[in-house]
Amino acid sequence: MTNRKILSVVLLAASALSHATIHPSDTLLWLRRTPAPGTATVTCNRTTSTARIAADELRRGLGADLTADIRIGAAKDLSSEQYRIDIRSGHCVIASRTDVGALYAAYDLLRQRQLRLPADTAWTSAPSYGLRMLNHWDNLDGTIERGYAGRSLWQWSDLPGKLSVRYEQYARANASIGINAVVLNNVNAAPEMLADTCLRKVAAIADVMRPYGIRVFLAINFSSPAAIGGLPTSDPLDAGVARWWRRKVDAIYALIPDFGGFLVKANSEGLPGPQDFGRTHADGANMLARALAPHKGVVVWRAFVYSPSDADRAKQACQEFLPLDGRFADNVVVQVKNGPVDFQPREPFSPLFGAMRHTAVAAELQITQEYTGFSNHICFLAPMWHEVLTADTHRPHDGCTVASAITAMAGVANVGDSPDWCGNTLAQANWYAFGRMAWDNALTPQQIAREWIALTFGLKGKDAEPIERMMLMSHEAVVDYMMPMGLHHLFAWGHHYGPEPWCDVPGARPDWMPSYYHKAAPDGIGFDRSSRGSNAVAQYADTLARLYDSPQLCPEKYLLWFHHMAWDAPTASGSTVWDALCAHYQAGVDSVRAMQKLWQAVSGKIEPDIHESIGRHLRTQLRDAIWWKDGCLQYFGTFSRRPLPAGVEEPMLELDEMRRFGLDIDNYTCPPRGFF
Amino acid sequence: MTNRKILSVVLLAASALSHATIHPSDTLLWLRRTPAPGTATVTCNRTTSTARIAADELRRGLGADLTADIRIGAAKDLSSEQYRIDIRSGHCVIASRTDVGALYAAYDLLRQRQLRLPADTAWTSAPSYGLRMLNHWDNLDGTIERGYAGRSLWQWSDLPGKLSVRYEQYARANASIGINAVVLNNVNAAPEMLADTCLRKVAAIADVMRPYGIRVFLAINFSSPAAIGGLPTSDPLDAGVARWWRRKVDAIYALIPDFGGFLVKANSEGLPGPQDFGRTHADGANMLARALAPHKGVVVWRAFVYSPSDADRAKQACQEFLPLDGRFADNVVVQVKNGPVDFQPREPFSPLFGAMRHTAVAAELQITQEYTGFSNHICFLAPMWHEVLTADTHRPHDGCTVASAITAMAGVANVGDSPDWCGNTLAQANWYAFGRMAWDNALTPQQIAREWIALTFGLKGKDAEPIERMMLMSHEAVVDYMMPMGLHHLFAWGHHYGPEPWCDVPGARPDWMPSYYHKAAPDGIGFDRSSRGSNAVAQYADTLARLYDSPQLCPEKYLLWFHHMAWDAPTASGSTVWDALCAHYQAGVDSVRAMQKLWQAVSGKIEPDIHESIGRHLRTQLRDAIWWKDGCLQYFGTFSRRPLPAGVEEPMLELDEMRRFGLDIDNYTCPPRGFF
Helix, strand or coil: CCHHHCCCCCCHHHHHHHHCCCCCCCCCCCEEEEEEECEEEECCCCCCHHCCCHHHHHHHHHHCCCEEEEEECCCCCCCCCCCCEECCCEEEEEEEEECCCCCHHHHHHHHHHHHCCCCEEEEECCCCCCCEECCCCEEECCCECCCCCCCCCCCCCCCCCCCCCHHHHHHHHHHHHCEEEEEEECCCCHHHCCEEEEEEEHHHHHHHHHHHHCEEEECCCCCHHHCCCCCCCCCCCCHHHHHHHHHHHHHHHCCCCCCCEEEEEECCCCCCCCCHCCCCCCHHHHHHHHHHHHHEEEEECCCCCCCCCCCCCCHHHHHHHHHHCCCCCCCCCEEEEECCCCCCCCCCCCCCCCCCCEEEEEEECCCCCCCCCCCCCCCCCCHHHHHHHEEEEECCCCCCCCHHCEEEEEEECCCCCCCCCCCCCCHHHHHHHHHHHHCCCCCHHHHHHHHHHHHHHHCCHHHHHHHHHHHHHHHHHEEEEECCCCCCCCHHHCCCEEECCCCCCCCCCCHHHHHHHHHCEEEEECCCCCCCCHHHHCCCCCHHHHHHCCCCCCCHHHHHHHHCCCCCEEEECCHHHHHHHHHHHHHHHHHHHHHHHHHHHHCCCCCCHHHHHHHHHHHHHHHHHHHHHHHHHHHHHHCCCCCCCCCCCCCCCCCHHHHCCCCCCCCCCCCCCCEE | CCHHHHHHHHHHHHHHHHHHHHHCCCHHHHHCCCCCCCCCCEEECCHHHHHHHHHHHHHHHHHCCEEEEEEEECCCCCCCCCCCEEEEECEEEEEEECHHHHHHHHHHHHHHHHHHCCCCEEEEECCCCCCEECCCCCCCCCEEEECCCCCCCCCCCCCCCCHHHHHHHHHHHHHHCCCCCEEECCCCCCCCHCCHHHHHHHHHHHHHHHCCCCEEEEEEEHHHHHCCCCCCCCCCCCCCHHHHHHHHHHHHHHHCCCCCCCEEECCCCCCHHHHHHCCCCHHHHHHHHHHHHCCCCCEEEEECCCCCCCCCHHHHHHHHHHHHHHCCCCEEEEEEECCCCCCCCCCCCCCCCCCCCCCCEEEEEECCCCCCCCCCCCCCCCHHHHHHHEECCCCCCCCCCCHHHHHEEECCCCCCCCCCCCCCCCCCCHHHHHHHHHHCCCCCCCHHHHHHHHHHHCCCCCHHHHHCCCCCCCCHHHHHHHHHCCCCECCCCCCCCEEEECCCCCCCHHHHHHHHHHEECCEEEEECCCCCCCCCHCCHHHHHHHHCCCCCCHHHHHHHHHHCCCCECCCCCCCCCCHHHHHHHHHHHHHHHHHHHHHHHHCCCCCCHHHHHHHHHHHHHHHHHHHHHHHHHHHHHHHCCCCCCCCCCCCCHHHHHHHHHHHHHHCCCCCCCCCC
């Protein structure tokens, strides 16, 4: 046991003696550091569970040199989750309208305590979005689709009687970053999720979430009425179907009074939906919305749709949902992935943002690293999300960002039952970043990184700088060594780990094949989405459409997303497309090497086992980056027939071997780091 | 079939029409290019097989624009293998004492024809050494110990009746580079080699070799009298044993009148020998010498001996053989490996060179790449051998090089039955280089490389430059990424491929363990052979001993061979030992990358299949170089406990995985290139 762990245990024991509530999670995630031992004196005017949690958190974590007073309910000028903190001479006054507001205030204050000792100061904070949600793609059998951190937290066979200690730890972690909603199950939903026995288990989880301000949602299978209700149809306009859903919803609320609502993936990738019955997405969503409205529940309806028959998948979400703008009930939120295809390392923002102006829209981001290296690669996603949120949609006018076009944020969780929750310590930063950005969409990646490093490692300023630099450069590194310059969907069939731009599965949907997206040929590479091609550019505001439509003006980072370019075509940098592509892949590899050096520089400042573990991850990442570079450039080179430019390393791996390489993993697992 | 191959076939057919002797090997090795079609007019005053071969070679290869006249026997001023070539106005006169001299002249003239068209000029050439020998470590079962080019050329089950076409091709290739002796079988010799049935097979091979001036030798097992003769002993001073050997030798010469003699490995690595009977190496060698002398045969007695009990293996050859100097019969040659240990990528020269002044000494070099990457890595060995030959022994006085201390050269062959003879095309250059250096020990590696590139690829000047640079840098690259700064014997147990500095085989001979040699410890690394340690330095001339004895003066390339150095000790370059070690490993990896770029530059100038094949080899070499660097530096780092310096890449491979890594190969095979 390390000295730090011994210290934590001693502190824990000490605090156990003085408090009724014992939290075994004081070494948890970004909550693990307690810089100021001793108990703070804290008063609170409410005794609800939530209020008591807020007060206890401050007693345990504020430090004996500070005092706090929590005043809930008085400040009518504050919105429901808003709070005000006022610090004078070591005494902190927290004011909020609700006890949840006070809870968020407590965590904010504790965070400030870690980052810097606040002098006399005051501030107010309200969330940027009312719905700040995690989506778990957990299945009832305990597997997690695209999960790389162990198995599902939810122990279905133990529930409802036995509650894992992790449920409360999870709730606490989420509350500390302002997450107030959780979808427990996979959007590829099993109808069984709504069976009564299952709902009782869900209710047990909801009971643990509730004091932490978190509402539980469920993903539903649209054919549930037929599948588990015995109905002959699941047509949303069928009275019996609507009745079935009303009764199901009522039953849920009888068990879970603050149930959040449903998340729906319908008519997408083979899932059932209203279109099976000749109905629209709005028909389906609104039927569910009517059932939920009396209980103040919400329908979150995903816009992730694409048909295997269309010539440009990137256009379809827009094509299907824009005509429905304004037709959704008030308690429907349309959840749109950040980009038009599917969570690629970089995509232009979805044109639905800013276009659907009469519908509540949520941005769906992916925290789990399905396309950015699983839990093997270090990839801090805040820069990616920041790029999305700050993108100017120019709708309804210039300066209207994606951030301004949405009212909610959802993140596909990277959480599982592995000891480190997320597969590795650095991946925890993405969970943290998602919560912080959902609460405050103006936070910069740098600010978030500095917070997280200070909270997790106790490092600030110069000591933290190497880690901060490593985190901030990591996403661009992943883009560069995987899919630079707007390339996308080059990954391996099925499990999605590693490059497979040559993938050719007989009989597969063309839009699941990498070649559909890169269109590499002797004449060039890239997908022509310009006005001379699929014209997907036209889905954007005119200003953007003109920019994207021109190969000369289009930002290089999107060039091959919007254009099929000749290998020798010049790019803005002066290099040819081929040379620039090669240079990007090399830059990605070099970036990982630089990340290794940065991480090495903090050896001795980080717990040895964490330092060694991330060191291992970086070594895997470097090998994988070379695998990506060597696979993609050699494969594309068979079309370009050009040598690698100076400064780009010749490959070390054989193309024909990489083509035969098959990982023995599925959509629910992460390759062991030693396989390659 | 490529155009070139078609052309060759046409030429072949054309020449077949005009000549009795047809050689199917006109596309063979460095003999493959025929720049000048048509038949030259050649006259010769002798009609021996050898003379006719010489004349036919010139007819086929000189070109119709030149004529030649071979005059054998007249020039009494020339030594037995010497020749003179005189060219005036396109007419070449070859003068030699023997027909073998004329044969060597023919190959020299053909070589010049390829390199540059000689204007009127004349030159004389005599070999630097009378015995220029290949040692094959081939076993009777067809395997080749430390062979990486397929199986043994010698088809024992087909002999003596059926002769593989490759025997003559092999003889021709050797004659073209002046090799005049061949040991057919492994120095770990099977007594069965001397059985009568075996000897008849050997005779059949000797018949093919003879016209090409090549004498056949055999490696013998010292216990043959007991093993196959039924004698109760093999004591060299036993009259019955001596008689047995005399009769055996007579029987051999009855079959093979120009038999060369015996190569003997005795009392080494468990092989039997005179010391088993309390006799000396000289006793054993002289007994055999007496049997061979009447037939003008030679005993080549290896000095590769080391006892598992001594504290410094590097001293033992000297300790055992120096006292015997002057005690060997006149027809005994003591064959000494270039360095005191065993063919490591770099060793200081063996102190026996220059010390044994009353004994004929041969240098034994290793052409097969047992310790330099098998037939996977590109490693041109001429620079290594040049370093050995030009080393100043200072004995008997300053300026006396190793080259001047020897009268013969032996090379452990890298030849097998693979289509490319040596495992890859570039490896052929080492066979070529050995022969050329044995004939002319003043040739530089650059001259040899240029010859070989021109002969093999038809490239000269600027076109050849990238290949020349790649070849000339390759040996130092191997030293750097495997065992720099005098490190040695770090390779894997058994098969010797890849790093295993951590090797620990319970119960194994200590001097077979890498730790015996590197002695890595928290206080430093390296073997103290200075006067403060094993004092191996004292085996050298005083000038060298003083140089090697000083850590400050000792050349960095031998530093850890002669000294145990602290990790922080300064080196001449200004870096610490640890930092310099890391930089060398990185330089090795970087060199391989540079070699890849150089090879890429000649794409299109080389046959595509050869270019692609060597490209593959270089990729394997790069992966292996990284394996060596990551394995050695991480392992040594567990002792040094220091970070890698700036400019040295962090590892990409896991030490604990490399420690478990076990190749499924033996001492007779090469790992497939895709294993890693």
